Amino acid sequence: MTDAAIIVAAGRGTRAGGNTAKQWQPLAGRRVADWALKAISEAGLSPIVVVLHPDDMAMDGLPKEVIRIAGGASRDASVRAGLAALDPQVVRNVLIHDVARPCVPQSVIAAVREALNVAEAAAPGLAVTDALWRAEDGKVTGVQIRDGLMRAQTPQGFRLAPLLAAHAAHPGGAADDVEVARAAGMTVMIVPGHDSNLKITLPDDFLRAEAILSQQQRKNTMDIRLGNGFDVHAFEPGDGCWLCGIKVPHDKALKGHSDADVGMHAVTDAIYGALAAGDIGRHFPPSDPQWKGAESHIFLAHAVALARSSGYRVSNIDCTLICEQPKVGPHAGAMQARMAEIMGLEADRISIKATTSEKLGFTGREEGIAAIATATLVSA
Numbered sequence: 001m002t003d004a005a006i007i008v009a010a011g012r013g014t015r016a017g018g019n020t021a022k023q024w025q026p027l028a029g030r031r032v033a034d035w036a037l038k039a040i041s042e043a044g045l046s047p048i049v050v051v052l053h054p055d056d057m058a059m060d061g062l063p064k065e066v067i068r069i070a071g072g073a074s075r076d077a078s079v080r081a082g083l084a085a086l087d088p089q090v091v092r093n094v095l096i097h098d099v100a101r102p103c104v105p106q107s108v109i110a111a112v113r114e115a116l117n118v119a120e121a122a123a124p125g126l127a128v129t130d131a132l133w134r135a136e137d138g139k140v141t142g143v144q145i146r147d148g149l150m151r152a153q154t155p156q157g158f159r160l161a162p163l164l165a166a167h168a169a170h171p172g173g174a175a176d177d178v179e180v181a182r183a184a185g186m187t188v189m190i191v192p193g194h195d196s197n198l199k200i201t202l203p204d205d206f207l208r209a210e211a212i213l214s215q216q217q218r219k220n221t222m223d224i225r226l227g228n229g230f231d232v233h234a235f236e237p238g239d240g241c242w243l244c245g246i247k248v249p250h251d252k253a254l255k256g257h258s259d260a261d262v263g264m265h266a267v268t269d270a271i272y273g274a275l276a277a278g279d280i281g282r283h284f285p286p287s288d289p290q291w292k293g294a295e296s297h298i299f300l301a302h303a304v305a306l307a308r309s310s311g312y313r314v315s316n317i318d319c320t321l322i323c324e325q326p327k328v329g330p331h332a333g334a335m336q337a338r339m340a341e342i343m344g345l346e347a348d349r350i351s352i353k354a355t356t357s358e359k360l361g362f363t364g365r366e367e368g369i370a371a372i373a374t375a376t377l378v379s380a
């Protein structure tokens with residue numbers, strides 16, 4: 001036995017305006033009807049019946065597996081036409097959805113289906129939170145107590161057999177299928193609706209729906225960015241080197257305009273790289289005296305904040321220090337903890353390791369230290 005869907009799309013959308021019925025108007029790169037169909041298909045409902053206006057029966061671009069049925073002059077007549085296409089031997093539950101609700105979240109569809117495990121009917125609703133007035137001729141004539149009032153949404157879900165009987169017995173003119181089911185004595189469980197699940201009714205609703213769909217699409221698209229950073233600083237006489245936020249005792253220091261923390265610079269540049277936002281020199285020019293001797297955590301914190309304000313969070317970083325001396329291993333844990341503190345990350349998202357260059361090159365001759373880093377950023 002399956003859970004089927006009926007999408008009612010036979011209305012003319014007169015209140016929404018436009019040259020064509022609202023369900024065929026463009027919305028966030030598709031038509032309104034395509035979004036409603038996408039949501040219902042992704043929920044795995046089958047079969048899907050689409051109830052169309054008789055003039056729209058040959059409409060292009062609908063998936064070939066949907067069952068097209070001609071609707072009636074009212075919503076409930078259209079629903080009855082759709083119900084007649086379902087086989088009660090095969091279909092246990094049916095979810096009836098307005099084509100005009102293209103932003104329905106999967107969580108709402110799932111909640112209705114879940115409720116049908118224990119109830120013969122279930123529908124999403126939202127409590128009325130605004131004060132309600134009665135009005136006449138543009139003037140308030142009274143107030144309406146809002147306690148216990150709910151805003152009805154779709155999809156509304158039912159056991160097919162009793163709903164068929166309920167529709168057969170109903171005189172017609174119901175606003176929705178909950179009204180039909182209740183008239184036949186069915187008990188309807190309310191599940192949480194969602195503010196995103198608006199019904200496109202008036203012209204301004206297209207803009208609201210477009211904003212909701214764009215936001216949903218951004219959330220659904222996991223954007224992953226990688227960046228790399230590389231830095232070198234030469235040794236000069238001194239008593240230790242700043243490496244990844246820790247002063248490591250040594251008989252030399254690293255030379256630089258700032259504190260010359262070569263590891264932290266490589267990590268910072270990796271983050272800027274992932275954002276395609278240049279490098280430390282672009283954000284903190286060495287020609288600017290205010291950065292002379294600056295502590296490098298300022299640069300790293302700036303890169304992390306830039307990632308955040310650009311809609312990303314740092315998922316992990318991996319940094320390798322390349323030097324013969326000083327030995328990094330004994331300090332790697334402290335470096336990891338300090339970098340985590342600066343970046344506001346869990347320490348296990350930060351890897352600090354070291355290698356020698358087998359006495360080759362400038363690092364092998366102990367003329368300086370090189371660092372290479374990779375950063376992964378994910379959309380927040």
Ligand SMILES: Nc1ccn([C@@H]2O[C@H](COP(=O)(O)OP(=O)(O)OP(=O)(O)O)[C@@H](O)[C@H]2O)c(=O)n1
Nearest residue numbers: 008009010011012013014015073074078099100
């Ligand atoms: N004869 C009808 C009337 C309405 N509907 C469907 O019922 C849903 C809810 O109706 P509504 O938002 O009122 O849509 P329209 O009737 O198209 O709008 P209007 O009243 O502004 O013309 C819509 O998905 C609509 O296509 C339908 O299938 N058959």
Ligand SMILES: C[C@](O)(CO)[C@H](O)COP(=O)(O)O
Nearest residue numbers: 098152153154175176199201
């Ligand atoms: C079914 C419905 O969407 C529930 O909100 C609604 O009753 C149908 O639309 P209308 O605006 O009442 O015609």
